[in-house]
Amino acid sequence: MRLSLTEADEEFRATAREWLLANAPKDRAPPDGQASRDYALAWLARCHRDGWSGISWPTEYGGRGLSQERLLIWYEEYVRARAPSVLDCTFVALNHAGPTVFACGTEEQKAFHLPRILGGKVIWCQGFSEPGAGSDLAALSTSAVVDGDHLVVNGQKIWSSFADVADYQELLVRTLPGSKRHQGLSWVICDMKSKGITVRPIENMAGVTHFAEVFYDNVRIPLSNVVGGLHEGWKTAMTTFGFERKTAAIGLQLELSVKIEDLIALAEPLPGSATAVRLGELRAEVAGLRSMTYRALLREPANASDGSLVRLSFGELAQRVYRAAMDILGPDALLNGSWTHDYLESYSETIAGGTAEIQRNIIAERILGMPRIK
Numbered sequence: 127m128r129l130s131l132t133e134a135d136e137e138f139r140a141t142a143r144e145w146l147l148a149n150a151p152k153d154r155a156p157p158d159g160q161a162s163r164d165y166a167l168a169w170l171a172r173c174h175r176d177g178w179s180g181i182s183w184p185t186e187y188g189g190r191g192l193s194q195e196r197l198l199i200w201y202e203e204y205v206r207a208r209a210p211s212v213l214d215c216t217f218v219a220l221n222h223a224g225p226t227v228f229a230c231g232t233e234e235q236k237a238f239h240l241p242r243i244l245g246g247k248v249i250w251c252q253g254f255s256e257p258g259a260g261s262d263l264a265a266l267s268t269s270a271v272v273d274g275d276h277l278v279v280n281g282q283k284i285w286s287s288f289a290d291v292a293d294y295q296e297l298l299v300r301t302l303p304g305s306k307r308h309q310g311l312s313w314v315i316c317d318m319k320s321k322g323i324t325v326r327p328i329e330n331m332a333g334v335t336h337f338a339e340v341f342y343d344n345v346r347i348p349l350s351n352v353v354g355g356l357h358e359g360w361k362t363a364m365t366t367f368g369f370e371r372k373t374a375a376i377g378l379q380l381e382l383s384v385k386i387e388d389l390i391a392l393a394e395p396l397p398g399s400a401t402a403v404r405l406g407e408l409r410a411e412v413a414g415l416r417s418m419t420y421r422a423l424l425r426e427p428a429n430a431s432d433g434s435l436v437r438l439s440f441g442e443l444a445q446r447v448y449r450a451a452m453d454i455l456g457p458d459a460l461l462n463g464s465w466t467h468d469y470l471e472s473y474s475e476t477i478a479g480g481t482a483e484i485q486r487n488i489i490a491e492r493i494l495g496m497p498r499i500k
C-alpha cells in the first residue's frame with residue numbers, strides 16, 4: 127500500500143526531516159529509572175517546543191490537529207532519523223492513556239491532563255493486569271469503594287510498565303461491590319504520589335526494570351478522576367485497548383523497517399545464499415506489515431479488529447527478525463548496536479497488550495466469525 131501524498135505533505139516531510147536531523151539526540155537513551163524519565167521528558171518537551179508532539183492531537187489541547195497521513199510521515203522520518211525509541215516511558219501517556227482521556231474524559235480532565243502529556247511534563251503507566259487477571263482481565267479484583275466524594279482503593283496490579291517513574295496511572299478497578307466480570311468496573315486516573323501506594327519494580331530478562339508491581343492500601347482517589355462514568359470502566363478500557371493494539375505500535379512497526387535494512391547492511395549476504403533468501407523474506411514481510419499498519423490507521427470507518435491483526439503480525443515478525451539477527455551476526459551481535467537487547471525484549475511482543483493467543487481468539491471470533499470457545 128502506498129500513501130497518496132500531496133505536495134504539501136512532501137513539504138511537511140522535508141521540514142520534519144530537517145528538524146529531526148538537527149535535533150534528534152545522538153546519544154542512546156538510558157534504559158530505565160529516573161535517568162530514562164528525565165531523558166524522555168526532555169526529548170518530548172523539545173519536540174513540543176518546536177511543534178513536533180501531538181501531530182494528530184486536537185489543537186485546543188496542544189496538538190497540531192494534522193491528518194493521519196501526516197502522522198505516518200512524521201513516524202517515517204522519526205525512525206529514519208533513528209530518533210529515540212517510541213517505546214520509552216512517555217509511551218503510555220502519548221499512545222493510549224492520553225487518547226482515552228480525550229475520547230472518554232470530561233472537559234476538565236482533558237484540559238488538565240492533555241497539555242501536560244504533550245508538553246513532556248508527566249509520565250503515565252497502566253494498571254490493568256493483576257496476578258489473577260491478565261488475558262482474562264474481567265476477573266480483576268482490585269476494589270474501589272465509594273466513600274463520600276472519593277474512591278478508596280485496595281488490591282494489587284502487576285506488570286505496570288514505567289510505574290516506578292510515573293506520575294499518573296490509568297487504573298481499572300471494581301467499584302460495584304459483588305459485581306461480576308465486565309460489570310461494575312471503573313477506569314480512574316490514579317495519582318501515583320497518593321498515600322498508600324507501593325511500587326515494586328520487576329527486572330526483565332534483558333536486565334531492564336521496565337515494569338512493576340503496584341500495591342494499593344486504602345488509596346483515596348477523587349471521584350472526579352473517573353473517566354467514562356462510574357461502573358462503566360469496561361467500555362473505557364476497550365477504548366484504551368483500541369488505541370493500544372492499533373495506533374500505539376505504529377512507531378515500533380516502522381522501526382522494524384529500519385532494523386531489517388540495518389541487518390541486511392551488516393550481514394552483507396552473498397546473492398542467492400540461504401542468508402540472502404532469509405533476509406529477503408523478512409524484508410518482504412516487514413513491507414507487508416507496514417502496509418497493514420497503514421491500512422489499519424487510514425481505514426474509514428475504523429475497524430476495531432484491525433488492531434489484533436497488526437499487533438499479532440508485528441509481535442511474531444519482530445521475534446523472527448531479531449532471531450535472524452542473532453543467527454546471522456553471531457557474536458558480532460554483541461558489538462553492533464542493540465541487537466541483543468532487542469532480541470531479548472522481542473519475546474515480550476507476543477505478550478504485552480494481549481498475548482498472541484488472545485489476538486488469535488479475537489481474529490477468529492470477530493473477523494472470521496468462528497464460534498466462541500466456552
Ligand SMILES: Cc1cc2nc3c(=O)[nH]c(=O)nc-3n(C[C@H](O)[C@H](O)[C@H](O)COP(=O)(O)OP(=O)(O)OC[C@H]3O[C@@H](n4cnc5c(N)ncnc54)[C@H](O)[C@@H]3O)c2cc1C
Binds near residue numbers: 252
Ligand atoms: C513488556 C510487557 C509490558 C506490560 N505492560 C503492562 C502494563 O503496563 N500494564 C498492565 O496492566 N499489564 C501489562 N502487561 C501485562 C500483559 O497485559 C499480560 O501479561 C498479558 O495480558 C497476559 O496476561 P498474563 O501474564 O496474566 O498471562 P495469562 O493470562 O495467565 O496467560 C498465560 C498463557 O495462557 C494463554 N491463555 C490465557 N487465556 C487464553 C485463552 N482464552 N485462549 C488461549 N490462550 C489463553 C496466554 O496466551 C498465555 O500464553 C505487560 C506485559 C509485558 C510482557
